[in-house]
Amino acid sequence: MKIKVGDFYYGAALAQIAAHPVLSHVHSVAGKEGYYQINGDKRLLIKYATADRGTWRFTVRPDDLTDVSWSADYIVWFALVCGEETICLLNDEEVRELVDVEASGSQWISVSSSNGTSMKVAGTTGRLKHRIRHNAFPHKLLTDGPEPNKYSWPPLSRLQFYTTWPHIVRSTVDPFFDLSDALTGDIGFGDEKTVYMGLCTYSPDWSVWDNSTLKKVEKHIRYDLNFDGFDVAIERASPEVIEQGSGLFVQRCSDEFLWKLTITVRE
Structure with a gap:
């Protein structure tokens, strides 16, 4: 298949995303064309x-x-690849300052x-008061x-599920991943199901697996399963501190922490 000119520019942006030290x-x-979903x-x-x-100068059709004007499900961003020099990143609020999101014709955004x-950024309807950093x-x-929303998993998370460690049966980065939908379809009254769940997050707001961060995840697990009529016993399967050299340290949230979940139908 012939390589399109645009692919080189899309690739320039996607390569930087792939190289960034977060999931x-x-x-x-x-x-x-040129539209991507990132981290769910x-x-x-x-x-x-x-x-x-x-x-x-960029043409905006x-x-x-469409998603800037009505979507409540996604955070929408524009990445404007400026030749071989730089990439200008705009969030949906900044885009709204530059163009009319309800317009029926083409508009423009310029970056200098x-x-x-x-970078200074202007558009059909105005100019940003602040500059955009490279x-x-x-x-x-x-x-x-x-x-x-408050019921999502931590930002930039990966969840993995095991029936027998270390054999992964499912892995997801979906921030809305529903435990009940995924794990409980084969559980009837009187049944008991054991699943190992691992989670890591590269969010800068989540640094170490201390008691506070562990309890936040466990609260989410209980809410998810209890809401749909299931009880769950949660056991921390990973060590809460690890030995390194001559000291003991808590684990980083970028390292997977493992829980053992025993799920039953609520009577």
Whole structure:
């Protein structure tokens, strides 16, 4: 298959996401070129301009703004690849300052930067009052923004499930992953099911597996299963402290912590 010009520019953005030291899960969104789903809860539209340097101008079409104007399920971002120089990252609020998200015709966004200074951004309907830093992409995309809702798993998490350690039977980065839907379909009255669940998170807000962070995850596990009529006994299967050299240390949240879940139908 012939390589499209746009693929080189999309690749420039996706390579930086893949190289960032946090968990990233990327899928293309069907029906729109340069549109990707990141870590289950974010949508990223990548646009590019081929000018060498100075000022880059991008065309924004009505279908580029569909999710910005109505989606409540995703945090929407724009990544504007400026030639071979830099990538300008805009969140949905910034996009709204630059263009009319309800417009029926094409609009524009321009990015300018000189001598390595932060980027100035203007659009059809206005100009951003603040500048965009070059190092905002991809860090801000992967770490900023509110959690989708209070019942989601920690940001930038990976959940893995085992029936017999260490054989993985399921792995997901979905922040809305439902334990009841996934684990309880074969449990009837009087039955008991044991599952090992591992979780790690690369969120900067989650640093170590201390009693506070462990209890937050365990509260989520209980809520998820109790809500659908199941009881669960939770046992911490990983050590809460590990020995390194001459000292004992708590584990980092970027390392998987393992729980043993014993699930039964609530009587």
